[in-house]
Amino acid sequence: MQRIVLFLIILFQVVSLQANLPTDENAERRTVTISGYIKDIETGETLLGATVFTNPGRFGTASNAYGFYSLRLEPGTYTITWSYIGYEPLNLLVQLRRDTTLSVSLHPENMQLGEVVVKSERFNADIAKAQMSVSKLDIKQVKQIPAFMGEVDIIKAIQLLPGVQATSEGGSGFSVRGGGPDQNLIMLDEAVVYNPSHLLGFFSVFNNDAVKSLELYKGDIPARYGGRLSSVLDVRMNDGNATSYHGQGGVGTISSRLTVEGPIQKNKSSFILAGRRTYADLFLALSSDENIKNNTLYFYDLNLKANYILYDKNRFFVTAYNGKDVFGNDFFNLGWGNTTATVRWNHLFSKALFSNFSFIYSRFNYQLGVPEGRPNAFDWLADMEDLSLKADLTWFANDKMSLRFGSQLTNHRFQPGEAGGVGEQTPFNIVKMPVGHALEAAVYVSSEHKVSQRMTVDYGLRFSLFSNYGPATVFAFDENFMKYDSAIYSKNDFYNTYTAFEPRISAAYAINEYTSIKAAYTRNVQYIHMAQNSTGGTPLDIWFPSSPNVKPQKGDQFSAGVFHNIAKYKVETSLEAFYKINHNAIDFKDFAELLLNEYLEGELRFGKARSYGLEALVRLTEGKLTGWVGYTWSRTLREIPEINNGKVYPAAYDRPHDISVVASYQLNNNISIGANWVYSTGAPVTFPTGRFVIGNTIAPVYSARNAYRLPDYHRLDVSVTYVPTPKNKRKWSGEWNLSVYNAYYRKNPWVINFVNDPATPNVTYAEMTYLFGIVPALTYNFKF
């Protein structure tokens, strides 16, 4: 059945078409603006990155992070197409004489078997744009990927993209193009999430019911983001259904979720409240064993968002997130969590000048200790807090150019640790690390410039400033990294400042509508760093600022690629090459002491790190079969004078070959199947080349760092989702999801240890530890 969308369009009542009164100014201008919001017709949720395309003229744009688009055109008659993955495109014949506001709502695609939907040509936005090295995932796509223990997880999904790797099995840490996990800027509605992991990283903090979309910049990071070298993960929360009340949730193997959303005033304000909690501890309570019974073990996430539209020109958003992990028993307790809050104001100064102002709060803290009453009772706290102000403006200057400019100011507060005894009888003193303070500021301007019909150039400049301020004690270290002097600074004394220009440029040349070549150069500077020496990632993160002893990390990245869309099959393909260098890479001395160490800066070693590689991606975006195949070849090498005798060594995240296959297939109306397979070269490791004996202890001798590799890693996960046909027009709909992690029981070594056989004194052998066998999980998801 063929659908001629154009004629059906007039039936859509949701199209709000309003024209401005003509002004003299408009009459004189040669171009007019068409602008508005792009939304989901059912929920009123704004659609991010939806495309707008005109014919004739073949002008195109995409909606921004708030679903707003603006396009400058010469007056005339156009067929305008709004489209978004997973939605039916909307075509309208529009006579443009003056500035026009046209907000549209798109219908989610309803996949009917046997029905061939012939769609109008989609604007190949990604082909024409100069932006490269970016991956966008819609939460619907993420939900089709088999999930570990049934917990759909956006971080696990991005780990399947080319150029992105998990830093350890099952962990939430990820390395982008060889960078460290602390080089990723992870944001939830603009607030930085410093530690995205729950339960030692096996789950991430993002509750998928509350997430709308995510974008990952692996390189060519736009000037509006800053402060990290490797990547930006921009996660946006749902705004809440603006038309009616709904709920959704799930009952899973380890956790349950519930989300409620709805209008506060219809089409004017809405809210969403989402919660998730694990319940392993509820089973522990049933145990007859006192030791197990007295354990507390859970994590939770709470997301809240509300928005309010005032006179169409203003939109206010409030987002809050709180998540925490809690573990405790009679002997030990541990808790950590993130708290973020964002208050935003979108304002349209004119149809062509969009602005957003944000006030952002972000906190990560942890606590561990031995409960009171025990002889070694103690408490250990660490905390870091950010307060930020941000302004971002977009000016759709003309049909060839749009300008973004803005500024950001962040106050950082670091409390790297305070530990001490509990109770009057305690033997322990209080050991308190000094609190660090710093201001981070930036201004930026960038331009998307359509130089010709075929050529688009983005260029931008970010100027950043970082200033440490007192009270502070700064130690001076000699050439052997021993403290020899200290300087004391008083309150609010700005004693050290770094500034940097961070230029970037990228260009796309469209060979035709479906093929383009792109190249980009970006400089990024990172002022705060994480003291972490393991690959897995623990909650015991210590972030520390650049200082007189610690130069900011400074990175240059070059990338180039070919992009081709096969329109007929809705296939996107790309091949990208990159080279990047970190001029001030930070590493840690052997056996570094990172926790509760006042002289932490003396444990740091500085050098260079570089990565290079090729990433290939074939992605099916629509149809019964969707998913992607990604292949990456890359190397990541480090050179630090005091490490590995100054010789170049592979970084912990150097995994030359990396393959991800992600597929989901809609078998019929009720059943869909998902599968993903990953393969990567084993992680580099250091194995002993000799041993020596001290007393009865056998100790290893090493020659070169990371000279060996673990066996190659590979794993298959599968899932089946069954959606029962609704019996009647009930509001309630449910689905069952069965997922199996590591379906063919690959024993992927997590670590190889060398141990002394307890039975035979002089015998040593290698021992491999793997984490997961086959892990099945059943989840029931519902909507109402």
Next chain:
Amino acid sequence: MKNSRFFQLLMVLAGLAACTERYDIELDSSYARLVVDGKVTSDSLQHTLRLTTSTSYFYNEEPPAVTGAAVRLYDGEESIPYVEDAQRPGYYHAAEAFAGKAGRLYRIEIELAAPVGDFSSYEASSLMPLTFGRIDSITLKYEPSFDFYLLNLFATDPATTDFYKFDAYVNGKILTDTASRALVTDDKFFNGNNTNGLPVMFFRGDEIKPGDTITLQLAAITEDYYRFFLELQTGSGSSNPLFSGPAANIRTNVSNGALGYFAAARLARASLIVPQN
């Protein structure tokens, strides 16, 4: 405050129990180096030094002894020769009994009969610490839920920055002869205080029984030896990607690329008899 045991527990509780199995692997081997293992203590005895060489990792025998070396100890005033043990190759004992004195810098000089690792002359020195904690008493507490005993220490730490190593003896036999069982600590958390029952040693339920004599040995050690011992514990213990840093060579205070350590330590002891129940 070692947390890895706790995290293992946490992971087991999360239903994510890790599995371990033996693994065949081939390793390169590097050249043999001299290994020095010796110390001078405040006890009056003929102090011992052991000389061996390093081997390939899966050598699986006693390390090769280095015999025929000339060993001599200097304490800043006089020198004491070491004599090779006739029964146990590679062991050398001071020719006469002596007690190490606080504040002395002890230097050992080793002249090999044949070079090992390109060198035949080696030396190492270590300072006998000036200050150390005074043991007031020790107590033993049984933890029925995990079937182990904790030994709690009441001792007075001086105001100086001090480093300690704790060893335990059961009926005169050392229990902590592998690095992982001994405890080394700095006094960051109790500097200048009474340790007030700080647990310094544990015994599994099957390691001691009522009537046994337990002796706790406190050794005041140098900061460098403290760090050596921590590195030895880390390097010889098992690692995991969550908490372990990159593998690295263990420090040494012996010259010319040798391995091992020559330490000086001041000792104090306290004993108790394991009570019924």
